[in-house]
Structure formats: structure tokens, C-alpha cells
Amino acid sequence: AQKITQTQPGMFVQEKEAVTLDCTYDTSDPSYGLFWYKQPSSGEMIFLIYQGSYDQQNATEGRYSLNFQKARKSANLVISASQLGDSAMYFCAMREGYGGSQGNLIFGKGTKLSVKP
Amino acid sequence: NAGVTQTPKFRILKIGQSMTLQCTQDMNHNYMYWYRQDPGMGLKLIYYSVGAGITDKGEVPNGYNVSRSTTEDFPLRLELAAPSQTSVYFCASRHQGENTEAFFGQGTRLTVV
Numbered sequence: 001a002q003k004i005t006q007t008q009p010g011m012f013v014q015e016k017e018a019v020t021l022d023c024t025y026d027t028s029d030p031s032y033g034l035f036w037y038k039q040p041s042s043g044e045m046i047f048l049i050y051q052g053s054y055d056q057q058n059a060t061e062g063r064y065s066l067n068f069q070k071a072r073k074s075a076n077l078v079i080s081a082s083q084l085g086d087s088a089m090y091f092c093a094m095r096e097g098y099g100g101s102q103g104n105l106i107f108g109k110g111t112k113l114s115v116k117p
Numbered sequence: 118n119a120g121v122t123q124t125p126k127f128r129i130l131k132i133g134q135s136m137t138l139q140c141t142q143d144m145n146h147n148y149m150y151w152y153r154q155d156p157g158m159g160l161k162l163i164y165y166s167v168g169a170g171i172t173d174k175g176e177v178p179n180g181y182n183v184s185r186s187t188t189e190d191f192p193l194r195l196e197l198a199a200p201s202q203t204s205v206y207f208c209a210s211r212h213q214g215e216n217t218e219a220f221f222g223q224g225t226r227l228t229v230v
Contacts, residue, residue: 004159033216045160045207045221052216091159095215104150104175105209105219107159 003027004092004108011113013082021077021111023092032096034075035105039089051075087115119143123208123222130198130229138193138225140208148211149191150219151183153204160207166191198229
């Protein structure tokens with residue numbers, strides 16, 4: 001079974017509007033971390049935001065916020081006031097506990113966001 | 118501060134050839150990783166290392182080998198290249214710790230023909 005599911009292959013948003021990118025995860029480990037990365041057309045992977053499983057509040061980083069609903073196992077990325085430069089692939093990833101996996105990141109398939117002027 | 122540096126950026130290999138993808142980081146990170154990204158897919162882990170002299174297989178290790186003789190360097194070796202190894206390869210590193218993000222190199226686009 002997929003551990004990270006991103007159900008939106010592609011999304012469009014109007015410039016200056018907010019957009020939510022969905023991510024659901026599957027784990028039985030009580031300790032885990034959730035990450036979002038941005039991959040522009042140039043190809044590099046850019047870290048955006050992190051949410052720990054024990055964090056009480058939703059993470060925020062500038063225009064990025066993470067809507068963390070632990071019971072529903074979802075960790076949606078919210079981008080406020082979209083800009084043309086936000087057009088990119090966005091990947092949700094999970095790191096499980098500290099056991100044999102040595103904290104490896106498990107990635108979803110990504111969502112391609114296109115911002116329209 | 119260079120971060121994670123991968124070389125080469127692009128490479129075309131013929132079937133059966135071998136090559137080494139280089140990765141070096143200057144952040145003194147213990148953990149290093151090699152991922153591959155196939156078109157329209159997320160990243161899949163090939164090999165990882167938790168420190169010099171320690172390496173282990175990830176999800177898709179077949180056809181690859183790694184070594185970690187120093188903290189800084191984590192080369193990925195492809196033996197007998199096959200078309201199925203056509204992909205973009207990313208090296209990453211991070212500090213030990215539960216909430217530390219991974220820093221990625223720029224990627225190597227490899228085509229096997």
C-alpha cells in the first residue's frame with residue numbers, strides 16, 4: 001500500500017489566490033515527520049515545511065502552511081497569495097520513527113501546480 | 118557554502134557501460150542518500166548511509182553499489198547499465214535528528230541507450 005498519497009496530479013490556481021495541495025499518509029509508527037518539497041522546472045528539490053507527529057500546532061513558513069489532521073492522516077499544504085514562481089511540482093514526504101529505516105524519506109508522486117496570471 | 122554537489126549533471130551511457138555518480142557535501146552531515154526519480158513519479162530510495170563506513174540498501178538497490186569512505190563523499194556506482202536505469206538521480210544529506218530536512222543536490226540526468 002502506498003504510504004504517501006497525493007491524489008491531485010495537476011492543479012491550477014489564479015495568481016494571488018490561495019491553493020491547497022492534498023496529502024494523505026499511512027503509518028503505524030506513532031513518531032513520524034511530514035515534509036513538503038518544491039521541484040521547479042529546473043529540477044532541484046527545495047524544502048518548504050515540516051510537521052512533526054507530536055506538534056500541537058500546524059506548521060507555518062511564510063506563505064506556506066501545513067493543515068495537519070492527525071486523525072485523518074492528512075497533511076495538506078496551503079499556499080496563500082499564489083505567485084507565478086510557485087508553478088512547480090510539489091512533493092509530500094514522510095519520515096517514520098528512528099528504527100531500521102534510519103529516517104528515510106518516503107515520497108508521494110507529486111502534484112503539478114500551475115499558477116495562471 | 119556549496120551544500121550538496123553532484124557530478125555530472127548529464128550523462129549518456131551505452132548499455133553495459135559502467136559509471137560513478139559523484140556526491141559530496143560540506144555540511145558535516147552523517148546521513149546521506151541516493152534517490153532516483155522516474156518521469157511523473159516521486160523519488161525512490163536506492164541506498165543510504167548513516168556515517169562513514171556504513172551503508173545499506175533502500176527500496177530499489179539492484180544494479181547499483183555505493184561506498185562511504187569519508188563523511189563528505191557518497192558515490193553511486195552503476196555496473197552494466199541498462200535502459201531501466203534511465204532516470205534522474207538525486208543525492209541528499211541531513212543532520213541526525215527527527216525534524217531535520219534533507220538537502221538535495223541538483224540531480225544527474227542519466228540516459229542509457
